[in-house]
Amino acid sequence: MRKKMVIGNWKMHGNLHNISELLQEILTNFPQQSQCECVVLPPSIYVAHTQKLLQNSRIDYGVQNIYPQDEGAYTGEISGIMAKEFGCKYVLIGHSERRNLFGENDNLIAQKFNYTKNHHMTPILCIGETLKERESGLTEEVLSKQLSAIFKQSAALEDYIANSIIAYEPVWAIGTGKTATPQQIQETHHYIRNYIANHYAVNSNSLTILYGGSVNERNAQEIFAIDNVDGGLIGGAALDSNKFLQIIAAF
Ligand code: PGA
Numbered sequence: 001m002r003k004k005m006v007i008g009n010w011k012m013h014g015n016l017h018n019i020s021e022l023l024q025e026i027l028t029n030f031p032q033q034s035q036c037e038c039v040v041l042p043p044s045i046y047v048a049h050t051q052k053l054l055q056n057s058r059i060d061y062g063v064q065n066i067y068p069q070d071e072g073a074y075t076g077e078i079s080g081i082m083a084k085e086f087g088c089k090y091v092l093i094g095h096s097e098r099r100n101l102f103g104e105n106d107n108l109i110a111q112k113f114n115y116t117k118n119h120h121m122t123p124i125l126c127i128g129e130t131l132k133e134r135e136s137g138l139t140e141e142v143l144s145k146q147l148s149a150i151f152k153q154s155a156a157l158e159d160y161i162a163n164s165i166i167a168y169e170p171v172w173a174i175g176t177g178k179t180a181t182p183q184q185i186q187e188t189h190h191y192i193r194n195y196i197a198n199h200y201a202v203n204s205n206s207l208t209i210l211y212g213g214s215v216n217e218r219n220a221q222e223i224f225a226i227d228n229v230d231g232g233l234i235g236g237a238a239l240d241s242n243k244f245l246q247i248i249a250a251f
Pocket of ligand 1: 009174175176214233
């Protein structure tokens with residue numbers, strides 16, 4: 001189902017004290033009339049702490065990564081069963097930092113996507129091109145390859161795709177302070193929605209497509225107003241309650 005969403009990806013930031021402070025400030029000041037769904041993704045060691053703080057609130061949470069097995073000799077990894085036991089509803093998959101720093105390829109990302117679906121959590125699938133790819137005119141090719149690598153592996157496509165979240169994050173805009181221009185965002189989101197409509201038996205109008213990459217309290221309103229943008233995946237600005245609340249209020 002298509003939603004308006006703001007998701008905070010905390011990456012490897014935070015400690016018990018400042019996570020408590022951040023969430024308390026967000027909970028106290030959350031705009032009551034907001035239609036926007038809000039999700040935070042803490043480092044997995046802080047998921048239990050986050051769960052306690054967010055009990056009975058309208059903010060959801062999830063994990064930044066998962067391993068596609070229920071248990072086993074996979075040192076350092078956590079499973080979907082574990083994430084679910086602590087109430088996680090969302091799993092971030094295919095973030096460019098996972099792809100680039102930890103060598104995750106489309107095949108592993110597809111396994112993680114399927115696994116998350118099988119465990120009835122919502123995958124937030126990140127896709128995006130590098131600067132070199134954009135400058136070489138390869139953006140659409142890269143995105144279609146990333147999408148088709150994931151989506152070809154499914155039987156029940158409608159439910160599988162339509163109830164997922166896609167985050168378009170140009171790699172060159174992540175953590176750099178450079179955002180894509182409104183025109184680039186509009187064209188790319190339009191391309192993603194059309195590509196899915198043309199290749200799969202899915203009503204792509206029901207798909208939630210977020211933009212990520214240096215979204216902040218100053219540019220959020222302009223970005224969220226762009227056609228086909230359903231919200232944002234926020235990194236740096238999600239660590240500051242004031243900025244994050246202003247981004248939520250931008251809806
Ligand atoms: P940023 O990160 O907002 O700090 O650019 C976005 C992301 O990596 O999801």
